[in-house]
Amino acid sequence: MKKVITYGTYDLLHYGHIRLLERAKELGDYLIVGVTSDDFDKRRGKINVQQSLIERVQAVKSTGLADEIIIEEYEGQKIDDICNYGIDIFTVGSDWVGKFDYLKEYCEVIYLDRTEGVSSTEIRSKNRSLNLGIVGSFNFIQKHLNESKYVNGLEITKINSEDKIPKHMLKEYNLTVEDDYDKLLDSVDAIYIATNPDKHYEIIKKAIEKKKHVLCESPITLKKEECKKLLALADKKGVVLMEAIKTNYANAYMRLMLLAKTGVVGKIVSVDATCTSLRQLEELGEKKITNYQNSICAWGPTAMLPVFQLLGTKYKEKHITSLLSDKNKNFDLFTKISFDYKDATATIKVGKGVKSEGELIISGTKGYIYVPAPWWKIDYFEVRYEDPAKNRRYFYQLEGEGIRYELISFLRAINKKTKVGGIKKDTTLAIVEVIEDFYNKKKNTI
Numbered sequence: 001m002k003k004v005i006t007y008g009t010y011d012l013l014h015y016g017h018i019r020l021l022e023r024a025k026e027l028g029d030y031l032i033v034g035v036t037s038d039d040f041d042k043r044r045g046k047i048n049v050q051q052s053l054i055e056r057v058q059a060v061k062s063t064g065l066a067d068e069i070i071i072e073e074y075e076g077q078k079i080d081d082i083c084n085y086g087i088d089i090f091t092v093g094s095d096w097v098g099k100f101d102y103l104k105e106y107c108e109v110i111y112l113d114r115t116e117g118v119s120s121t122e123i124r125s126k127n128r129s130l131n132l133g134i135v136g137s138f139n140f141i142q143k144h145l146n147e148s149k150y151v152n153g154l155e156i157t158k159i160n161s162e163d164k165i166p167k168h169m170l171k172e173y174n175l176t177v178e179d180d181y182d183k184l185l186d187s188v189d190a191i192y193i194a195t196n197p198d199k200h201y202e203i204i205k206k207a208i209e210k211k212k213h214v215l216c217e218s219p220i221t222l223k224k225e226e227c228k229k230l231l232a233l234a235d236k237k238g239v240v241l242m243e244a245i246k247t248n249y250a251n252a253y254m255r256l257m258l259l260a261k262t263g264v265v266g267k268i269v270s271v272d273a274t275c276t277s278l279r280q281l282e283e284l285g286e287k288k289i290t291n292y293q294n295s296i297c298a299w300g301p302t303a304m305l306p307v308f309q310l311l312g313t314k315y316k317e318k319h320i321t322s323l324l325s326d327k328n329k330n331f332d333l334f335t336k337i338s339f340d341y342k343d344a345t346a347t348i349k350v351g352k353g354v355k356s357e358g359e360l361i362i363s364g365t366k367g368y369i370y371v372p373a374p375w376w377k378i379d380y381f382e383v384r385y386e387d388p389a390k391n392r393r394y395f396y397q398l399e400g401e402g403i404r405y406e407l408i409s410f411l412r413a414i415n416k417k418t419k420v421g422g423i424k425k426d427t428t429l430a431i432v433e434v435i436e437d438f439y440n441k442k443k444n445t446i
């Protein structure tokens, strides 16, 4: 019996896939189809696959062409599969010509002509292309512009910025400048906001009133009441208002959170997060840097994220201690906040004018989770125990500092009207409350 194997993602199964499977089947007597897992696809750079693994497996099954379906989960698996299943022929479409020649050592390799004019990527972008506008300072938005290129079904078309955008950038990203914010809103489906936070409230309110979805850099506002109003307004108008903290969407961070909640380190007793960076202050100097590029606004939300996500937002007490700049009393060079819970405690340390080790430590009754600096760009973490033999290390690929998945999560929230993996409302509100207290001088200074 001649055994044939082929692999693919098979997202939104189309005519091209079916033709490929038919011809693969004709090459032998028994066809095995390897469907790639979501994680494996992310690592290969395939992003925004619309259907779940189960749905894609079901779709391949429904063609009736596969004698057996397997899941492709790791690099190098093809060699294992070929040996384990006793495969005679490996086949894929001609878009992969040459790529799998290394398998010739194990079986025959056949590249079949790809069907012209159809692909999952194309269907994905046609299906749901979201027109996204941007408001913000050029420095902040560049990474989002770059990352949007990797996200199917999302197009950034218009930009509103106080900065002058270089012509070559406009051309490269196919962008038009729109100085009139109202006009910009009228021509897009959604908006990404990266202005100073004191402007957020008005900008967001206008967008929601016009029924536009909003992705906004954190903190969403500087006052809790304003944030509450906006969240309620978004619900009323049926639009998504999502907070943008890119670390939340990094693969490793999401896994760490899940793992921590399963109790691998026992009961969590302390969460300690430090985020510092001197670069901006060094480059711009204290005069040019704005009040809102201070430590609490720039780093506070990221540092508070694991605290509120792991211990909740109902702390009993908090203490804010800041070192303020001599020249600007709203600019904290360094802030340390401690939170006391009923049976746990947490600290965050944030600095734009003080440097420290940017690590995250989650301490529990059985062990601790350690994320080395810079933890907010997490791609690796360790679970450590008293007995080092039990320690475990976890590695994940970090693509685009999490921004890529942030954009995908935003798209999914809009399309499915669910907040999969998004930041919960109570966390958003708790972050704003801390920042409001900071500005209301509910802090000690050193």
Ligand code: CTP
Binding pocket: 007, 008, 009, 010, 011, 016, 017, 020, 046, 091, 092, 093, 094, 095, 096, 113, 114, 115, 116, 117, 118, 119, 120, 121, 122
């Ligand atoms: N394939 C094909 N003809 C097409 C599209 C895909 O023969 N028009 C083949 C691929 O070469 C591969 C298999 O179908 O052997 C599964 O492809 P997959 O990567 O899942 O589909 P694409 O449509 O190419 O997906 P994408 O656009 O996301 O790359």
